[in-house]
Amino acid sequence: MSDIPNPIGSFEIFAPKKIKSPKKSKLITLQKLSKKVAKKLFGKKFATKARAELSSANTELVTQVSKPKKPGFKIVWASTPGEIKEAQRLRYKVFAEEMGANLPNNSNGLDIDEFDSYCDHLLIRDEESLRVVGTYRVLPPHKAQEIGRLYSDSEFDLSRIDHLRPKLVELGRSCVHQDYRSGAVIMALWSGIAQYMQKNGYEIMLGCASIPMADGGHFAASLYNSLNNDQMAPTEFHAFPRLPLPLEKLNGGLEVQPPPLIKGYLKLGAKICSAPAWDPDFNTADLLTMLRLSDTNPRYAKHFLGL
Secondary structure, rough: OEEEEEOOOOOOOOOOOOOOOOOOOOOOOOOOOOOHHHHHHHOOHHHHHHHHOOOOOOOOOOOOOOOOOOOEEEEEEEOOOHHHHHHHHHEEEEHHHHHHOOOOOOOOOOOOOOHHHHOEEEEEEEEEOOOOOOOOOOHHHHHHHHHHOOHHHEEOOOHHHHOOOOOOOOEEEEEOOOOOOOOOOHHHHHHHHHHHHHOOOOOOOEEEEEEEEOOOHHHHHHHHHHHOOOEOHHHHOOOEEEHHHHHHOOOOOOOOOHHHHHHHHHHHHOOOOOOOEOOOOOEEEEEEEEEEHHOOHHHHHHHHOOO
């Protein structure tokens, strides 16, 4: 499950456990994410533009329009083959056409793999145009058992966390349309995943946080080397890359800042479980990343989990 490095903004989060009628329910209001919180999570530049969108993006399960003239988004779970194709089309546009990923040739312009039929697909729609502008796919534990593995198994030896498989969901193929990468769509994605986790009683999210390798991997090596002990998972939860990034051959001493997505993960309380694995198809360095809802930073839990 390759997350897009910069092209998104990607692990998700959160909403009330029960949604009643529109008048009485607590809306999943992205307005709750203040400029200060967004700035801390993703950085000043990313947060400033996001605030304007967040102020109008009130999202309910099948969200609603806040103010007609301002952008709003709907959180929808795909329920038909056609909706899944919409997600696959956006993925192909971002991964293959924009990022240059080496995906199987597809005359319909769709990114399809064997995991899609086992996953639940989260869609974020622009409320005015109804086009899909963000997506995520989620592999729940019972479906992972059915297919016999996680996508992450192809990149990492996960033997140390085998015992967690019944409790975790795998997130992947996350991307956001290039015209919508200011923050609000990311927060809508995170809200959708939060609903999903809470509704189904899941505790752990696992996924590959990707780092672009346009510079040959020096940035990725430097980012990994800059992680401190608090940002790394305990040794007993470490995974091992099947195709490790050759850190010893790269300049790993550059001063770098994490991409907004990875910065957000770490601020929320996610832990890095591995050294970087090289994904040649997407030309990214992938860090296996784990977030337990119970480990969510209390500073942000009230905004996303209602705690």
